[in-house]
Structure formats: structure tokens, C-alpha cells
């Protein structure tokens with residue numbers, strides 16, 4: 001059951017890359033990576049992260065319209081925060097699996113009283129609404145000294161949010177232990193400060209927040225500094241039962257039927273402690289799979305529709321996710337396609353059925369799965385069939401059904417109340433397709449992604465936080481050509497504004513990429529990808545573009561750009 | 565794996581990952597790499613060879629400026645090591661000459677191990693490439709600087725061509741007492 005789309009792309013990559021990819025092998029170092037202890041899968045439920053709670057009053061000391069490190073929040077007077085949140089960033093404890101040691105130290109985003117025992121990650125899930133600006137105080141509660149991987153300093157990036165530079169988690173805007181930093185999320189759509197109205201085509205839904213401290217992002221996120229941030233509006237309104245007199249509400253599955261899932265690949269040492277190799281500059285490829293920080297969990301579902309918000313947490317792992325119906329003897333059976341409603345936090349014009357989800361670190365897919373089509377007792381698995389040996393990315397080989405089982409789904413009874421949620425054929429208005437005139441009017445830039453002398457480079461350069469690679473003016477459309485040199489995949493992430501893949505190697509983009517806003521765009525070995533940006537609107541200041549294989553990013557595969 | 569003060573008997577990352585091989589410095593003095601030069605210290609380690617005409621001279625001059633910027637700390641609590649990739653060519657005399665030519669100050673030692681141990685060291689410190697022809701090319705392993713603080717198990721690596729100020733701040737980030745960015 002190989003998706004023709006995937007096999008074609010893999011084939012193209014293999015031929016473009018020639019023998020180089022095939023010859024690739026993991027170089028064993030003298031102290032080679034450990035092997036995780038064998039654990040019994042499907043013995044613990046998938047945990048659902050708690051919802052972040054706003055404060056009951058103003059922050060103390062009060063939010064003063066700055067980040068608390070001298071940077072004024074742009075547009076804060078037009079969009080004053082209506083809600084305030086406090087998030088503690090520090091040490092926590094976690095257990096990945098009942099057979100692995102309990103109370104293992106982890107890094108944790110938390111709110112007092114919110115996290116369950118033994119669950120230090122993910123952080124609380126934000127639920128925000130367009131038109132309701134918020135301010136979040138991130139308190140660095142780490143001790144002054146910690147031992148081990150990562151660092152007790154933190155910069156928080158809200159991935160794909162249209163944030164002002166000072167609230168974007170610029171990698172050098174980090175907070176040291178014992179201090180706090182305030183972020184203002186104006187909850188405006190791109191272009192809103194210019195046009196004065198909220199543009200439904202720019203509304204985002206599934207975002208995530210994570211650490212972005214320069215040089216330490218991968219280790220800090222790997223150890224727990226990540227959480228979901230869900231944004232809603234009048235269409236995607238977090239209420240499947242809402243009888244909307246205006247007819248705008250989509251009534252997508254909501255509440256306990258709307259489940260964020262962060263997929264990751266932890267590695268454990270022989271004692272069962274989470275393992276990280278700080279000497280590895282290629283990428284982390286763990287031998288275990290976890291969802292929301294629990295290894296091989298199960299999920300009991302009712303016979304009705306669910307919205308799954310699937311995140312590739314990285315730092316370096318690519319997925320080719322399939323949903324497979326197990327036979328009565330737990331053997332792989334038929335695959336079921338995913339009904340994709342949202343890509344990288346953007347609701348589509350209409351749903352698209354995909355036989356598999358191709359994901360790079362940082363990517364999100366929102367899918368709706370209708371379990372009413374299955375009999376009670378049916379077992380399904382979410383499987384990752386992408387073969388990946390190292391930080392180069394997937395080999396292109398798709399593993400056989402039954403491989404890479406990550407999550408077990410057990411279909412239960414009918415819901416107590418009938419399922420009123422819907423998956424409308426028309427989800428959200430979209431921009432018209434890009435025209436040649438759009439492309440002609442764009443500023444052209446090209447970026448060569450390479451590795452020279454062990455150093456990840458973009459146009460031969462590395463991250464210089466004091467010098468922008470380029471400056472752009474608000475609203476100027478841009479057309480970037482990303483060129484993958486050498487034998488590596490690089491999932492490229494642009495902060496602040498999204499890109500649209502115009503072409504891959506002169507041909508069309510992947511089906512799910514067509515006319516689609518995206519924030520992480522994969523560049524395969526030897527591939528030339530053209531990406532269009534509608535312009536960097538509303539806010540000014542420093543932003544970054546980087547490889548979202550966070551290990552590459554931490555070894556300076558990043559550049560600063562300035563919006564002036 | 566991390567910050568568990570109770571696990572005081574557990575090997576440090578450096579002890580586990582860095583072979584404790586025998587090395588000689590430019591003055592011929594012999595050390596055990598981990599025990600004598602890394603254990604409990606903040607270190608910067610890179611690879612070079614004296615006759616390198618590519619990136620090495622630029623890199624060395626950058627590191628000389630980093631050394632100057634770090635001032636007296638180099639040799640007291642921050643230690644710099646350059647390990648030759650060509651120990652058969654770079655004898656003590658060649659390394660001494662290199663030190664003088666580049667104006668390398670005290671606290672920064674140039675080291676040579678046997679060829680076998682050099683390869684072992686290079687790989688364990690992460691100066692590797694998963695593409696065999698690049699892995700085999702000795703000139704492709706001189707671009708990064710490994711930095712770490714063995715006392716608190718904090719390790720990272722930076723391109724040696726980073727701006728000097730960025731390299732300095734990356735090294736100082738290894739020191740928990742460094743709190744220059746008070747936000």
C-alpha cells in the first residue's frame with residue numbers, strides 16, 4: 001500500500017540524489033547511541049494536556065506594555081490585552097512509560113495545580129480567540145544552576161503566530177533564571193493593522209509554543225518545553241453544538257473530541273532515563289515513539305467524529321503517518337485515509353483526503369476521523385512508515401504496514417448524545433490562486449542550503465544575530481528560491497509570515513501544499529523549491545528564518561531578517 | 565540525563581563520551597585528555613592541522629580574538645585546545661611554530677595524539693560526516709568548535725566562523741555564573 005504520490009517523490013529524490021543517499025549510513029562513534037529498554041506498548045492512555053487558565057486579575061507587577069526588557073509592544077494600545085496568563089518555565093518531573101523510571105527530571109511549562117502527577121510535559125494548551133488580545137508572562141523559574149543538557153535560559157516562540165518581533169521569541173531575547181518576560185499576542189490577522197478588518201483567510205488555528213533560546217532549542221524542547229496554542233474565531237469556534245444564526249460556525253468536533261497530539265521520538269538509555277547526545281550536530285533520531293510525552297499510548301474513542309491536531313514535535317524526525325485498521329489478530333489490515341481540514345494551522349478551503357501525512361519537524365495537520373464507520377471494538381493504529389536513519393531526513397523508503405505503530409485507537413460505544421459535529425465541504429474562504437503577475441511583482445531572493453566543513457550554512461553564511469541577511473518593507477511580496485545542496489533534508493521555517501509553495505523542481509507542489517499557507521517547508525536533497533510570501537505585514541523588527549531540524553538550527557543554520 | 569543532583573555517582577557526559585587518551589602538547593608535555601584537560605572545566609576544543617590553507621588560518625585568528633576577549637579567564641577556568649588532525653606531520657616543533665606564528669596566548673594548548681586516537685577523539689566529539697567521501701576528507705573537519713562545561717554536563721558546538729562576540733557569548737553560556745543578559 002504505497003501512496004503513488006510518495007513513491008513518486010521518493011523516486012525523484014533518489015534519482016536526483018543518485019547513490020549518495022543510498023550510500024548513507026550512520027557513522028558509529030566509539031560510544032554509540034544506547035538502545036531504549038523494551039516497553040510494552042498500549043498500556044497507558046494518551047494524556048490530554050490541561051487548558052491554560054488566565055489570571056483572575058491583572059498581572060503583578062502589572063503588564064506595562066513592554067516585554068520587561070526594554071522593548072515596547074507594538075500596537076498594544078489598539079489591541080490591549082483582555083486576558084492575562086502566567087506560565088512558569090522550569091524543572092518538572094515526568095514518566096514516559098510505566099516501565100520506565102518515575103519522577104524523571106524534565107523541563108516544563110506549567111501553571112500551579114494544573115499538571116497531573118508524573119506529567120511534566122507538554123505544557124498547558126492555550127485557547128485564544130481572534131479579537132481577544134492576550135498577554136502572557138513567562139517566568140523563568142529554573143534554579144540558577146542546572147546540570148545536564150539544555151540550558152536554564154529561555155526564549156518562547158509561538159510557532160506561526162503573527163506576532164510582533166518583541167513577542168516572537170527572537171532567539172537572543174532570552175530570559176535568565178529568576179526573571180520574567182511578557183509577550184503580547186494581539187490576535188490580529190496578517191494585514192489587519194493596515195486594512196482595519198480581520199481577514200478570515202489569515203486566521204490560524206493549530207499553533208504551538210516552544211523554546212527558542214539560541215544554540216539550545218533542540219535540547220530544551222526535547223526535554224519538555226513545548227505546548228499547544230489553539231486559536232479560534234467565529235468559523236472555527238470551539239463549539240460543535242453552536243446553532244449559529246449567521247451560519248458562519250463550522251461546528252467542527254470540539255471539546256473532548258478535539259485532541260492535540262504531539263508526535264516525538266525519544267531515546268532512552270539503559271537505565272530508562274531520557275537520552276540526548278549533545279555531540280551530535282546532524283539530528284536526533286530516537287528509537288522510541290511518544291505522543292504527548294507518553295510512549296506508545298492508546299486512545300479510547302466513541303463512535304463519532306474527532307478532530308486530531310497532529311504535530312511533528314521534531315527535533316529531527318520526519319513522519320509518513322498512516323492510519324491502519326488492525327485485523328482480529330492484531331496484524332496490519334486496510335489503511336484508512338485522513339480527512340485533512342487544516343495544514344500548518346490554516347483551515348483549508350475544503351477538506352482533502354490523504355492516504356498518508358508527510359510531516360517534517362514543526363508541521364501540523366488537523367484531521368477529522370469519523371469512527372462511526374467502524375464497529376465497536378475495532379482497533380486502528382497511527383503508524384509512521386517513513387524510514388529514517390539519521391539527521392539527513394527520510395531515506396525515501398516507505399516501510400510496510402504494521403511498522404512504526406505509534407498510537408493505538410480503540411473504537412468504543414456510540415456517544416451518549418448524538419454527534420452533531422460536521423465537516424463542511426466549504427471550510428474557509430481562500431485567496432485566489434497566485435498568478436504570474438503576482439510572482440513577477442515579488443522581490444526575488446534565493447537561499448542555498450548547504451553544509452561546508454561540518455557547518456550548516458544558508459548562502460554560505462551562518463546566524464549572525466547582530467546583522468540581518470536582508471531587510472524588507474511591510475507588505476512587499478517576496479518570492480524565495482530554496483536550493484537544497486548536499487544530501488540533507490532541511491525543513492525551513494519562516495517566522496511571522498507564511499509561505500506558499502509555488503513549485504518543486506519546476507513542477508507542481510505536493511497536493512496538500514497547493515495554494516496553501518505553510519510555515520515549515522521541506523527542501524529535499526538537490527531540490528529547488530520556490531516559495532511566495534504575501535509580505536511581512538503589521539509589525540516591524542527582527543525575525544528569523546531557520547532550519548526546523550532544531551539540531552541544525554542550534555548549529556547556526558538560521559538567519560535574521562528585519563522588517564523595516 | 566540531566567540536572568539530577570542526587571545522581572552524583574553517575575559518569576559525566578564528558579567522561580562517558582570523550583576518550584581519555586594520551587595526548588602531548590606543543591611543549592611535548594603529556595596528558596590524559598579527559599582526566600587532565602577536560603574534567604570539571606569549561607573547554608573549547610577544535611581540530612586543525614598546521615599546513616591547512618583553507619579555513620584554518622581564519623579560524624585560528626578568530627579564536628585568537630576570542631581568547632583575547634575572554635582575557636584572564638583563559639587558562640584559569642576556561643581552557644582552549646586545538647587538536648591536530650595530522651599528528652604525523654604536526655610534531656611538537658611544528659605546533660610550537662604554529663602557536664608563535666598566530667600569537668596564541670597562554671591557556672590554549674595545541675595537542676597531538678596517535679592517529680588512531682585522533683580519529684577516535686574526532687568522532688566522539690562529533691566532528692563527523694555521514695557521507696563517506698566527506699568523512700574521509702580530513703579538511704572537512706575543521707569548521708566547528710566543541711564547547712562544554714564538564715562540571716555541569718553542558719555541551720554544545722559552534723561554527724568557528726561565528727562573529728567573535730557570538731563565540732564569546734556561546735562560551736560564557738557554558739558558565740552558570742554568567743548572567744550578563746539580565747532580563
Ligand SMILES: [Cu+2]
Nearest residue numbers: 490547549552
Ligand atoms: Cu537543516
